[in-house]
Amino acid sequence: MTEARARGFRSRAAFKLMELDDRFGVLRRRARVVDLGAAPGGWIQIAVERTGAARGEGRVVAFDIGEMEPVPGAVILIGDVYAEDAPARVLEALGGPADAVLSDMAAPATGHAATDGLRAVALGEAALAFATRVLAPGGTLALKLLMGPSSEDLVALVKRHFGTVKLARPKASRKESKEVYVIALEMRHPNGDPDDSPTKRP
Numbered sequence: 001m002t003e004a005r006a007r008g009f010r011s012r013a014a015f016k017l018m019e020l021d022d023r024f025g026v027l028r029r030r031a032r033v034v035d036l037g038a039a040p041g042g043w044i045q046i047a048v049e050r051t052g053a054a055r056g057e058g059r060v061v062a063f064d065i066g067e068m069e070p071v072p073g074a075v076i077l078i079g080d081v082y083a084e085d086a087p088a089r090v091l092e093a094l095g096g097p098a099d100a101v102l103s104d105m106a107a108p109a110t111g112h113a114a115t116d117g118l119r120a121v122a123l124g125e126a127a128l129a130f131a132t133r134v135l136a137p138g139g140t141l142a143l144k145l146l147m148g149p150s151s152e153d154l155v156a157l158v159k160r161h162f163g164t165v166k167l168a169r170p171k172a173s174r175k176e177s178k179e180v181y182v183i184a185l186e187m188r189h190p191n192g193d194p195d196d197s198p199t200k201r202p
């Protein structure tokens with residue numbers, strides 16, 4: 001049995017979020033949190049526990065293109081982050097603007113490194129665009145990124161929107177993995193302003 005299973009987690013990814021939260025304080029008590037790419041649910045298990053949503057104190061929304069088993073304390077939405085109505089659906093389920101957006105989204109690997117890299121950056125951009133629409137000013141974004149030719153551009157884009165941006169590689173990430181997490185704190189712009197959309201900038 002894996003360590004994750006032994007500890008009752010659905011994925012080893014749970015350890016990564018615990019570490020990121022311990023270092024950067026991503027999950028505040030009673031916070032409204034949305035987790036993009038949430039299945040099978042390891043991050044959601046951590047988020048409901050640490051926000052208090054498991055006891056009805058915070059609000060946690062899991063969003064994924066695929067189905068997942070229910071997690072007590074979380075609302076599960078099935079959808080594509082590229083869909084026009086994704087931010088509105090999540091805002092309605094949260095009951096107001098989010099304090100934190102988490103994204104551990106990953107597209108299925110094709111095995112072709114350049115294609116996989118481009119897809120990963122596109123998903124990162126989609127998560128950033130989503131975050132600027134649903135986060136409250138001062139909110140937090142924790143975003144998975146695969147290091148590659150375009151990853152620096154994405155980090156630069158994140159920096160336009162947030163006061164503090166750090167990169168972290170959790171110990172729980174596999175050694176061969178190119179993943180890092182962008183931790184962006186203190187979102188600058190009011191949510192919902194179309195001019196702030198990162199996809200609209202040159």
Ligand SMILES: C[S@@+](CC[C@H](N)C(=O)[O-])C[C@H]1O[C@@H](n2cnc3c(N)ncnc32)[C@H](O)[C@@H]1O
Binds near residue numbers: 041
């Ligand atoms: C690495 S898994 C996430 C693991 C999760 N953080 C956990 O703790 O169990 C990546 C997820 O991203 C989801 N995903 C990929 N593309 C997506 C998209 N366009 N919209 C929403 N979810 C997406 C996949 O379905 C997959 O479940």
